[in-house]
Amino acid sequence: xxxxxxxxxxxxxxxxxxxxxxxxxxxxxxxxxxxxxxxxxxxxxxxxxxxxxxxxxxxxxxxxxxxxxxxxxxxxxxxxxxxxxxxxxxxxxxxxxxxxxxxxxxxxxxxxxxxxxxxxxxxxxxxxxxxxxxxxxxxxxxxxxxxxxxxxxxxxxxxxxxxxxxxxxxxxxxxxxxxxxxxxxxxxxxxxxxxxxxxxxxxxxxxxxxxxxxxxxxxxxxxxxxxxxxxxxxxxxxxxxxxxxxxxxxxxxxxxxxxxxxxxxxxxxxxxxxxxxxxxxxxxxxxxxxxxxxxxxxxxxxxxxxxxxxxxxxxxxxxxxxxxxxxxxxxxxxx
Amino acid sequence: xxxxxxxxxxxxxxxxxxxxxxxxxxxxxxxxxxxxxxxxxxxxxxxxxxxxxxxxxxxxxxxxxxxxxxxxxxxxxxxxxxxxxxxxxxxxxxxxxxxxxxxxxxxxxxxxxxxxxxxxxxxxxxxxxxxxxxxxxxxxxxxxxxxxxxxxxxxxxxxxxxxxxxxxxxxxxxxxxxxxxxxxxxxxxxxxxxxxxxxxxxxxxxxxxxx
Numbered sequence: 077x078x079x080x081x082x083x084x085x086x087x088x089x090x091x092x093x094x095x096x097x098x099x100x101x102x103x104x105x106x107x108x109x110x111x112x113x114x115x116x117x118x119x120x121x122x123x124x125x126x127x128x129x130x131x132x133x134x135x136x137x138x139x140x141x142x143x144x145x146x147x148x149x150x151x152x153x154x155x156x157x158x159x160x161x162x163x164x165x166x167x168x169x170x171x172x173x174x175x176x177x178x179x180x181x182x183x184x185x186x187x188x189x190x191x192x193x194x195x196x197x198x199x200x201x202x203x204x205x206x207x208x209x210x211x212x213x214x215x216x217x218x219x220x221x222x223x224x225x226x227x228x229x230x231x232x233x234x235x236x237x238x239x240x241x242x243x244x245x246x247x248x249x250x251x252x253x254x255x256x257x258x259x260x261x262x263x264x265x266x267x268x269x270x271x272x273x274x275x276x277x278x279x280x281x282x283x284x285x286x287x288x289x290x291x292x293x294x295x296x297x298x299x300x301x302x303x304x305x306x307x308x309x310x311x312x313x314x315x316x317x318x319x320x321x322x323x324x325x326x327x328x329x330x331x332x333x334x335x336x337x338x339x340x341x342x343x344x345x346x347x348x349x350x351x352x353x354x355x356x357x358x359x360x361x362x363x364x365x366x367x368x369x370x371x372x373x374x375x376x377x378x379x380x381x382x383x384x385x386x387x388x389x390x391x392x393x394x395x396x397x398x399x400x401x402x403x404x405x406x407x408x409x410x411x
Numbered sequence: 412x413x414x415x416x417x418x419x420x421x422x423x424x425x426x427x428x429x430x431x432x433x434x435x436x437x438x439x440x441x442x443x444x445x446x447x448x449x450x451x452x453x454x455x456x457x458x459x460x461x462x463x464x465x466x467x468x469x470x471x472x473x474x475x476x477x478x479x480x481x482x483x484x485x486x487x488x489x490x491x492x493x494x495x496x497x498x499x500x501x502x503x504x505x506x507x508x509x510x511x512x513x514x515x516x517x518x519x520x521x522x523x524x525x526x527x528x529x530x531x532x533x534x535x536x537x538x539x540x541x542x543x544x545x546x547x548x549x550x551x552x553x554x555x556x557x558x559x560x561x562x563x564x565x566x567x568x569x570x571x572x573x574x575x576x577x578x579x580x581x582x583x584x585x586x587x588x589x590x591x592x593x594x595x596x597x598x599x600x601x602x603x604x605x606x607x608x609x610x611x612x613x614x615x616x617x618x619x620x621x622x
Binding site: 133155156158160161162163164186187188191192218219226227278279281283284296298299300301 | 435438442443444445446447448451452486487491493495496592593598
């Protein structure tokens with residue numbers, strides 16, 4: 077049986093969504109001339125500023141294009157559902173936001189994205205635009221600690237993009253922006269749990285099977301299998317399991333500060349996210365780690381998947397400054 | 412026999428039909444170890460190629476031009492992983508027969524070899540890593556060996572198809588080392604790689620169409 081969705085045509089879903097987003101956020105967003113899948117910030121790109129281009133597959137809204145705006149990303153290249161954009165819209169983003177100080181590409185570490193963004197970077201170089209790339213690899217579940225470079229980028233994108241976007245907005249050099257982006261990635265740790273599958277608009281079929289009483293710890297934001305199937309546990313038990321993994325890597329000390337993101341994968345409601353956040357607060361209090369800022373809601377979704385992720389960013393003074401830096405995007409505001 | 416642009420267009424039309432018919436199976440294979448969109452991406456890509464080639468004046472089009480057009484239309488419709496991989500394959504195929512108005516059997520084999528090498532270079536995958544390379548490389552080698560042994564084009568392509576089928580089957584016993592399923596470790600065992608499965612479908616359609 078097909079899943080229920082409010083769509084017209086699965087093959088048109090991404091473009092119709094973009095039309096709706098541009099209609100809703102005309103102050104913040106526009107598409108590049110002749111390239112409707114290149115979404116550009118109306119305010120942000122300017123001479124002398126490093127341009128930040130993010131992007132990836134659709135289906136994760138508000139990631140990526142919701143984080144386009146002054147103080148955060150200058151542009152987002154939009155792919156089909158769960159599929160990297162091809163090089164052309166990425167290149168158009170780079171051209172649109174290049175202010176002569178270089179362009180930084182940031183996106184989650186997936187083979188398809190790497191190939192398409194690398195091709196776009198080669199094409200941009202031919203137009204004399206210097207492009208650097210920082211991949212996000214915050215998903216603790218997706219590879220062992222000593223293979224961090226193999227990990228996926230998931231909801232922690234939000235913190236990492238935010239820090240890099242702030243560095244760009246403060247007119248730092250490409251070298252400095254790249255350094256801060258890499259540091260932000262190194263300091264960001266995410267664990268997810270999935271309870272029920274999502275379905276692509278084109279197939280309207282659940283993209284994996286999971287028992288009515290099961291959960292999957294570590295599942296990726298495209299429904300990629302995680303590290304373990306288990307019986308569904310309580311919110312506190314699930315949150316503890318996720319935090320234990322994160323703490324083991326982050327190695328927080330008493331007196332440290334973190335930023336917290338509790339993210340819905342799509343259909344898990346705020347009620348459940350806040351129940352998880354309550355437990356996160358208890359656990360951090362218990363080890364003497366203070367919370368500088370907390371965000372709870374839909375930040376990096378996987379269509380209508382049920383489940384959630386927890387991200388901690390281990391702050392130092394510089395990263396805290398970057399998180400506090402004001403931004404004004406279509407779907408996110410700070411400061 | 413020789414192959415011209417009209418034959419290559421018919422080949423791409425045949426691939427588009429075969430992939431469309433195989434779309435659901437490919438999505439299901441991908442759902443088990445990936446993100447369930449492989450059939451969609453492949454159907455979208457070859458559908459875009461079919462549409463782009465429909466506008467060509469085949470009488471005045473060289474195979475290289477047609478293959479480059481196929482590459483560009485596939486890439487821009489798809490993105491994803493299969494976009495750069497197949498676009499690179501077709502561009503390398505185009506370069507392998509540059510300047511030729513029609514193709515002899517050896518030229519078609521050269522295209523197949525260039526395609527496999529292009530996919531390998533772009534994706535940086537090796538044999539045994541559970542990717543489409545496990546079908547494409549043995550297929551290209553089998554085609555070249557058959558051609559060298561004096562087989563005709565149909566027989567060479569049939570050898571390629573048989574090798575691709577064996578290669579795809581062998582991916583069931585592999586632990587993924589590249590691509591999205593590589594984070595699964597041993598949980599990827601027992602499942603055919605969807606990229607290898609679609610490679611068999613593509614090579615099968617090429618074999619029927621050109622052989």
